[in-house]
Amino acid sequence: MKNIVIIGAGNVATHLSVALYKANYNILQIYSRTQQAAKTLAKQVNSNFTNCFEEIDNSADLYIIAVLDSCIKQIVAKAVFRNKFIVHTAGSVPVTVLETISKNYGVFYPLQTFSKDVALDFSQVPICIEANNTNNETELYTIANNLNCKVYSINSKERKRLHLAAVFVNNFTNYLFTVAYNILDDKNLPFEILHALIKQTTEKATNNIPADVQTGPAKRGDIDTINKHLQMMNNNKDFQEVYKMLSNKLMEDL
């Protein structure tokens, strides 16, 4: 399981390829429909690259499809690397999407948010694995172990659920950060002043059950403060709506 072809050159593909390369795997080839993206990543992991599907190397031990969840079906439809060990890295796509093109398939889902330009210690990434049989699962387990990652055996249904939960803690949380950024920026107040609070919020929620450390006006049923806050957002109905809904949810739990 030494020679690997990576399909994709986006955020996940980039971080995963680099981590594999550093762990002494041989990245044989990078495929991306964008030649420049393939080339950039290939350079980082000392591999070949192509933007032509027919040119994908057929001698690898493992093919990792690391593209957007919504693009996996497309890749599978035109897969030229049939009957190889093939895995995808998507949270919301069942493992069985690969069963038509190989007898050996699985999922290697890194439960993390990746940006090409943001450095990341890959050993801190939890890997959720699934495979069509025990042998293949063991292979994936070994790879995750060689990357020093925490590994979890997670089936497709569970993985979909994790992906949903991840949307709440990552995508939606970041949206709330954006709202706060804009509320401050509007009056030239630096977002930096909230950094310590953001860090402590995370610290508390990961060292406790989040519901146990909930605070704030809505949690206290402090209608007076809530109304003052709503009034301050009269110039932004979107922020007002979000504030109102989340406060109501918190108050329902009182």
Add this chain to the structure above:
Amino acid sequence: MKNIVIIGAGNVATHLSVALYKANYNILQIYSRTQQAAKTLAKQVNSNFTNCFEEIDNSADLYIIAVLDSCIKQIVAKAVFRNKFIVHTAGSVPVTVLETISKNYGVFYPLQTFSKDVALDFSQVPICIEANNTNNETELYTIANNLNCKVYSINSKERKRLHLAAVFVNNFTNYLFTVAYNILDDKNLPFEILHALIKQTTEKATNNIPADVQTGPAKRGDIDTINKHLQMMNNNKDFQEVYKMLSNKLMEDL
């Protein structure tokens, strides 16, 4: 400015008193309407305590009212420590609430989330100060400096805005964590598996402008995944509503 009386024995009062005590301030007395709370905190900072308003020591240099925002007016109404240097610690209450009881007043607002039982490095807490004159502002600045805190001069209007932004990044974010916790717990999946993602989300949002690192199905306009996610929450209309609203907000920005 060495002798301090603390009004309150809750989360903020506790962390602030302990920090002041460690920085060699003399905590003269703790007041709380709950005798046990006053006693517990007093023990930690080697001070007297009382639950009787009339017994509040009138020889202190500084009186810090560290109670819930909604209780400050009440305290002011019956204040026996008139014409002393008096500050409050509330985000949403203007400094002028204190002008009827003293000529020397201000605000010492620690922009952080406090729980009595959660240890905290107080030097990481940003302090927002405001005072009725430059002398008093300098006094507060010195105290914050002695606690090794970052200090910001923030007027009452700005502080209200910071408090509003803090609700988004702390209270509402923690609510999203609670939703994620429940989504996983419902199927016996450990919340711990999301910890790395939560930490990286914070890391990215504090090292960048949050909007620049936004990802996820809604950001990509991936309606297919969004609909699948909504379906998975058919048994919880609250979570579904929150998901729908936040996804819509993110898609409006596309």
